Amino acid sequence: MSTKHKLIIGDCTSMRELSAESIHLMVTSPPYFNAPFDYQGLYDTYNQYLAILSDVASEIYRVLIPGRIAVLNIDDMLVNGEKFPITADATKIFQKAGFRYRDRIIWKKPEGYLRISKRSGVILQNPFPMYYYPDNLLESIIIFQKGRFEYKKVPKEVKNESKIDKKEFQENKWYMTLWEMTNVLPGSILEKDIAAFPDELPYRVIKLFSYKGETVLDPFAGSGTTMRVARILERNSIGFEIKPELVDIIKKKVGLPDLMSNGDTFELEFRKHDVSSELERRLTNEQFKAILQEIRDGHYREN
Ligand SMILES: C[S@@+](CC[C@H](N)C(=O)[O-])C[C@H]1O[C@@H](n2cnc3c(N)ncnc32)[C@H](O)[C@@H]1O
Numbered sequence: 692m693s694t695k696h697k698l699i700i701g702d703c704t705s706m707r708e709l710s711a712e713s714i715h716l717m718v719t720s721p722p723y724f725n726a727p728f729d730y731q732g733l734y735d736t737y738n739q740y741l742a743i744l745s746d747v748a749s750e751i752y753r754v755l756i757p758g759r760i761a762v763l764n765i766d767d768m769l770v771n772g773e774k775f776p777i778t779a780d781a782t783k784i785f786q787k788a789g790f791r792y793r794d795r796i797i798w799k800k801p802e803g804y805l806r807i808s809k810r811s812g813v814i815l816q817n818p819f820p821m822y823y824y825p826d827n828l829l830e831s832i833i834i835f836q837k838g839r840f841e842y843k844k845v846p847k848e849v850k851n852e853s854k855i856d857k858k859e860f861q862e863n864k865w866y867m868t869l870w871e872m873t874n875v876l877p878g879s880i881l882e883k884d885i886a887a888f889p890d891e892l893p894y895r896v897i898k899l900f901s902y903k904g905e906t907v908l909d910p911f912a913g914s915g916t917t918m919r920v921a922r923i924l925e926r927n928s929i930g931f932e933i934k935p936e937l938v939d940i941i942k943k944k945v946g947l948p949d950l951m952s953n954g955d956t957f958e959l960e961f962r963k964h965d966v967s968s969e970l971e972r973r974l975t976n977e978q979f980k981a982i983l984q985e986i987r988d989g990h991y992r993e994n
Pocket of ligand 1: 701702703704719720721722723885886887888889910911912913914915916917931932933934
């Protein structure tokens with residue numbers, strides 16, 4: 692089965708290239724507020740971050756086909772000693788956008804995970820009450836649904852083509868709300884400086900919530916993990932990414948140039964009125980933010 696993949700370089704708070712009710716599954720990992728490793732100082736305030744998430748949630752609701760699923764990999768974030776309840780707030784935001792909150796999976800990374808701050812060391816230095824700060828090995832995977840799925844409408848052949856492998860399901864313990872998955876290891880080249888999730892995350896989600904030949908959306912494409920796994924699993928994909936410099940990485944990850952050999956296609960679209968890479972290079976962070984705001988307000992025109 693040949694598949695189609697499309698990457699749009701643009702801000703996903705508007706996904707105007709997509710028509711309503713055209714997507715079968717959404718799986719993504721948005722930036723985690725001002726995560727110390729990856730997004731330090733990216734957003735001015737937590738409310739600004741939540742407002743962006745809210746715009747994206749409404750857009751996802753609009754483009755999803757009724758009955759279908761939206762999956763968010765997200766987690767609370769510790770910034771300067773204060774924990775921001777992103778998972779709870781995102782859940783409320785998605786409910787407000789119209790979704791039904793269906794499940795929460797906890798993703799557990801292996802012990803010895805390198806990319807966390809070793810806060811627990813504090814108590815070893817000061818073995819007294821009040822010095823307790825645990826190391827975080829967990830992230831959330833929250834699952835939402837747009838209305839109810841009509842199981843009876845799916846033809847038998849379609850179901851059979853995408854049958855879940857029961858052995859894989861049992862052996863890898865997909866049946867629990869605890870998913871033990873190895874994170875992307877530091878030092879991996881394609882994901883350098885991108886908070887990428889491992890293939891295993893979209894792999895499980897795509898197998899569990901879509902049929903072959905359907906279309907999977909990732910509004911925060913990053914290195915293109917979702918798009919890559921969608922192709923491997925014979926689903927079409929659409930990704931949005933705001934950083935033009937990730938295009939080559941995404942292309943490579945999805946499988947270009949070999950991709951075309953079996954009839955799969957890859958389309959790249961730069962949104963006209965979004966920030967071009969040249970412009971982005973010239974701008975300081977503050978100017979960049981102001982322009983993004985203008986784009987959102989619909990006032991921005993490239994010179
Ligand atoms: C956590 S990363 C996603 C990583 C991805 N799951 C992977 O495996 O590579 C979030 C991505 O969202 C992008 N991003 C942030 N704001 C965006 C926006 N408004 N529209 C589109 N992409 C955005 C960032 O540049 C970053 O690449």
